[in-house]
Amino acid sequence: MKRAALYLRVSTVDQHPETQLLDLRQLAAQRGFTIAKEYSDKISGAKARRPGLDELLRDARRGRFDVVLVWAFDRIARSVTHFLQVLDELNHLEIEFVSFREQVDTGGPLGRAIVIIVGAIAELERSLIVERVRAGMRRARLEGRKLGRPALELDREAILRDRQRGQSLGQIARNYGISRTSVHRVLTEKLPVQAAVPKGPLQRLA
Numbered sequence: 001m002k003r004a005a006l007y008l009r010v011s012t013v014d015q016h017p018e019t020q021l022l023d024l025r026q027l028a029a030q031r032g033f034t035i036a037k038e039y040s041d042k043i044s045g046a047k048a049r050r051p052g053l054d055e056l057l058r059d060a061r062r063g064r065f066d067v068v069l070v071w072a073f074d075r076i077a078r079s080v081t082h083f084l085q086v087l088d089e090l091n092h093l094e095i096e097f098v099s100f101r102e103q104v105d106t107g108g109p110l111g112r113a114i115v116i117i118v119g120a121i122a123e124l125e126r127s128l129i130v131e132r133v134r135a136g137m138r139r140a141r142l143e144g145r146k147l148g149r150p151a152l153e154l155d156r157e158a159i160l161r162d163r164q165r166g167q168s169l170g171q172i173a174r175n176y177g178i179s180r181t182s183v184h185r186v187l188t189e190k191l192p193v194q195a196a197v198p199k200g201p202l203q204r205l206a
Contacts, residue, residue: 001033154176
């Protein structure tokens with residue numbers, strides 16, 4: 001018998017999830033699922049952080065249920081991109097997804113086809129993001145812009161003087177607005193050894 005997680009969401013505190021809950025409980029009973037836990041949020045779907053959904057995904061990663069039941073697609077995700085991310089993660093965790101309104105079940109042939117399409121779209125989105133980043137880096141190089149974090153310009157002699165005067169690494173770091181690690185690196189790095197210049201005849205006679 002499969003363990004089911006029910007997820008419900010209403011947009012405002014004036015709405016009640018009882019209708020969604022009743023439909024999902026009946027759906028679980030019809031399919032012979034045991035309800036492992038019910039998760040709910042009273043929050044706008046546009047919000048990125050949702051306690052109920054976050055808890056559901058954490059429990060999914062811990063293997064606490066086998067299938068997720070929702071009343072409709074728009075109950076679980078704030079956008080198409082977010083919906084694809086959630087569905088893709090559930091698929092990788094081998095957890096089925098069932099939507100009551102859309103009649104989509106990733107455990108069936110049509111549902112498995114949807115998972116394949118979702119995976120392809122998610123992979124395409126990741127590839128497009130990578131390509132945009134690479135294109136931006138190429139453009140920056142062509143324009144002569146430096147990539148990465150700018151190198152720190154430190155007054156090594158001043159830092160050494162402050163250390164010799166008894167200041168701690170923390171005090172020096174605060175004075176120069178740098179990390180203790182940077183201070184330690186400055187204090188331990190070796191100065192380049194200058195090659196000895198042989199003395200000329202006049203220098204030897206001096």
